[in-house]
Amino acid sequence: MQTEILDINDVSLKLSKRIIMNGGAVAFPTETVYGLGANAFDNAAVENIFKIKGRPNDNPLIVHVHKDYDISSLVSYVPDYAKTRAENVWPGPLTMVYNSKCTVSKAVSCGLNTLAVRIPSHQGAQKFLKYLNLPIAAPSANISKHVSPTSAEHVFNDLNGKIELILQGGKCCGGIESTVLDCTGDFPVILRSGLITREMIEKVVGRCGLYEFKEGCAARSPGMKYKHYSPNCKTMLFSFKDLNYALKEYEKQKRLGEKVKLLCDEATAKICGTAEYLSLGNTEAEAASNLYQKLREGENCATLIIAVAPEKQDGIMTGVMNRLIKACGNEK
Numbered sequence: 001m002q003t004e005i006l007d008i009n010d011v012s013l014k015l016s017k018r019i020i021m022n023g024g025a026v027a028f029p030t031e032t033v034y035g036l037g038a039n040a041f042d043n044a045a046v047e048n049i050f051k052i053k054g055r056p057n058d059n060p061l062i063v064h065v066h067k068d069y070d071i072s073s074l075v076s077y078v079p080d081y082a083k084t085r086a087e088n089v090w091p092g093p094l095t096m097v098y099n100s101k102c103t104v105s106k107a108v109s110c111g112l113n114t115l116a117v118r119i120p121s122h123q124g125a126q127k128f129l130k131y132l133n134l135p136i137a138a139p140s141a142n143i144s145k146h147v148s149p150t151s152a153e154h155v156f157n158d159l160n161g162k163i164e165l166i167l168q169g170g171k172c173c174g175g176i177e178s179t180v181l182d183c184t185g186d187f188p189v190i191l192r193s194g195l196i197t198r199e200m201i202e203k204v205v206g207r208c209g210l211y212e213f214k215e216g217c218a219a220r221s222p223g224m225k226y227k228h229y230s231p232n233c234k235t236m237l238f239s240f241k242d243l244n245y246a247l248k249e250y251e252k253q254k255r256l257g258e259k260v261k262l263l264c265d266e267a268t269a270k271i272c273g274t275a276e277y278l279s280l281g282n283t284e285a286e287a288a289s290n291l292y293q294k295l296r297e298g299e300n301c302a303t304l305i306i307a308v309a310p311e312k313q314d315g316i317m318t319g320v321m322n323r324l325i326k327a328c329g330n331e332k
């Protein structure tokens with residue numbers, strides 16, 4: 001199968017509709033990462049998404065809809081706090097988990113009685129979703145466990161020959177996956193951290209929990225138990241307070257013949273002197289936006305990435321740290 005990257009226009013939207021209505025998958029841009037979308041009502045099409053990615057079949061998908069889509073046809077009960085939150089953040093990088101009406105394919109939620117829904121703000125995503133006027137089940141458009149894609153070229157590198165069409169939407173500005181918020185209880189609980197932070201949610205609705213997956217327990221968000229976001233090279237992760245150890249390791253590994261790059265923000269790089277580094281930028285938003293791009297650059301030019309965690313760990317950095325730990329193993 002030939003994989004084409006096409007700008008979003010009448011011709012490519014028409015083609016995307018033909019592919020989706022025939023049970024195929026189309027990669028499309030969002031403000032977080034690129035998604036690999038299929039018709040959420042079509043069981044075989046949703047199951048095919050898992051096959052294309054090599055995704056474990058107990059890791060549920062998020063359904064994406066355009067901003068005027070009536071989600072009451074998909075979910076049964078939306079608590080007031082979730083309505084308030086949605087009014088503030090949708091369209092945007094927040095996924096809400098509700099009780100499902102089970103109108104979409106069972107494969108979307110992998111047998112759970114809940115459904116994760118998101119309205120992305122990216123204009124290209126809105127055009128694609130509006131044109132189809134269907135709920136589109138879409139995980140990130142990468143091979144499972146590899147680094148998530150933040151450009152059409154990243155998608156091509158992972159899925160060339162496996163899908164027909166990638167809609168070109170440029171670099172994803174957000175850079176890490178949406179915040180996943182469980183809205184089935186008395187107050188919301190963050191299942192996966194992202195650009196919409198706990199602090200932002202608490203400001204609007206008061207109380208907001210943060211779920212932490214513990215090894216050996218049943219996962220409330222099955223995706224949390226899997227290794228994720230890993231580049232195809234060796235990795236190490238040091239906390240900021242252990243920067244000296246990170247630099248010693250950098251020198252040692254270079255002497256041993258590894259092609260080593262540090263992965264750190266600009267403030268840390270200044271302290272590191274002449275060490276070669278992949279820059280996470282100056283701000284927390286830049287760190288989120290650059291993270292996957294730099295992990296992919298690193299796997300192409302280095303045999304070992306030594307990541308140094310940013311000093312600040314709250315707000316957006318909670319989500320960035322979560323990805324860094326999953327990508328680069330246990331923190332040292």
Ligand code: AMP
Pocket residue numbers: 059060061062097109112114115116138139140177180191192220221222223224
């Ligand atoms: P991805 O599509 O790779 O960004 O992953 C989707 C994330 O949403 C995973 O972490 C899933 O566990 C989570 N998710 C999707 N549907 C549900 C659901 N019904 N309940 C809880 N978590 C969900």
Ligand code: MG
Pocket residue numbers: 139140148
């Ligand atoms: Mg993913």
